Amino acid sequence: MDGLEAVDSVEVLILVDNATDNLSTVPSFVETEFAALERRRRGTWVMGGKCICCAAHGLACLISVRKGSNTRTILFDTGPEDGTFEQNVSRLGVDLGPVEAIVLSHGHWDHAGAVLRALQLIRDRNGGQLVPCYLHPDMFRTRAIKRQDGSMKLMEAVPGIDELTSYGASAINTAEPQLLAGGTAYLSGEIPRVTAFERGFPGQCRLILDGMGWEPDELIIDERFVAVNVKEKGLVVFTACSHAGVINVLTHAKSSFPDLPLHALLGGLHLVGQNGRIIPETVKAMEAFDLDIIAAGHCTGWRAMTALANSFGNGKLVPLSVGKRFLFSAGA
Template sequence: MPSNLIELDSLEFLVIVDNEVDPISKYPNPAVEAYGNLADIAAASRIRPSDRPEGGDTRVLSMEDICCGAHGLSIMVTGVKDGKRRTVLFDTGPDEAVWQSNVKRLGAKVGDVEVIVLSHWHRDHSGGMLKAIPIINAAKEKDAPKVIADLHPNRPDFRGVTLPSFQLSLEADPTFEEISTAGGVVAKNADTHTLADDFFLVSGEISRVTGYEKGIRRGARFAKEKGAWEMDELILDERFLMCKLKDRGIVMFTGCSHAGVVNASRHAITLGEGAALHAVVGGYHLADSETAHIDETVADLEKLNPKLFFPGHCTGSRAKCALERSMPGRVNQSTVGTRFTL
């Protein structure tokens, strides 16, 4: 049990890729400070002389400076302790071009990223990695260590879903060799461990305790050495990232919650050794769930009583609405381009 996870003074996170774009929403919860992408663009006042209308301090809001959404997740997370800042990247989204262009649009200081934590082997989380690694390394000071890629060792050659009439396969995740060739320092970790001087913790395998969180129905993996698809509904390589905030508690970042967002939340509380669950950020994977499953999830989350939700990616609008109905004011949408401070 890693008891060395330190308590952070504050936490910042920037959503680089998520399914939804919403640069103008307000976040009224006083425990959350949030800036959308539009605020960044206005602050940067990128004025193209040729476009510049006449008169006064006119700034041109260029539509191409607004981020794009994509089905996947990538969040840059910075912990602050005694003035010291440490940054990791949680997942890299589905696509190299989206990750690269959103980072540019956001002016994200990706050279600060010390470790890329991949939540699990699914292309919508790993697809941007081979571009993210060289961009992060190029943004670093000359003698700074290269970015580490923290990965689960059990990488399937392909992942997909076995449908009644055909086998659906995702594109392959990057291989360990490709990640290393791209300039990432491959660190294979199946177990619970801390990162960046104990600012953050990666969960290792998530305990499955609820009766209704059963993974991906008909999920499958392909292993080249076996030459066949086999059932893989549980996605046991999935991990979450967490940290502890002083006087508030645990903030958990979950990629897809194939283990179940309640199972992940309970596991985070166990790893947090008595700390309360403060916030749950990321994909809750309820978009395609039955209504009864969503209701059970919301009821169990209410018992765990986190103060803030940042549902994104595969959460789905029905689950977000159900959370807001049952715990009004706690839901903050985790949309692309938003910078949050807790």
């Protein structure tokens, strides 16, 4: 897409993730939750359970893009439920007032369960202004996982357009790619499925529109990614779950911006469950993209993390955890 501006830096604060890890060492461009508490409270905080974040099955990222003296802020997903989201925002000392848009990556509860509370918290700090909320029309379908006996395990639904609107969202409900935050970030359209081995989310189904039965929904076509172009570095790609397959995600990012290198990948790779079988093919295929940083977490799974560590080493792999702050900047 034409018009994506190069920016000086992008800072990413992990508000929700499956893991918490304040003891492992990190590279210079990453700050842990404990380090942030030490810096913000100038060494006066007392280490204890009442001041730290909680991990939960889900993902929420606060993305702040800086160009010159201007900073634009996007909330990419909200995690699974209100309590975890609000507690982590509070304990990290985050002001949500500058958030100018929410992107829901796809229609799963672990990424959109706290969106209504997020809207309330943002509007409490922005003077009650409406918040643009980027959505895909298919994310509101009723979904379930098909059990071995043929029965369906229902998933919690994503809040609908009317409910989002009643909480102050200005809905942009389209499958088309978009430029966000004054052209400093890109939201993809639907991700083409081009690999032979990535098949989505095995076993997922959705309710037929007439409500009279179920149909396969393994591809999760509503999932999309966000990308930012950092000067001198290239694209930082944010993928929430990679249900499309992370190789399809990276392939589409590269084809969308063929003149830009891929610098970093951040998010969940969903190489768990039946998708654990494609870990070797996925890790091998990732080598061709020559990423500088792989910041994987959420639904990636420990087997895939081990394979990524074995293939790419500590120089490239930086696991996500709640409270971590990543800074991708020009010249750094």
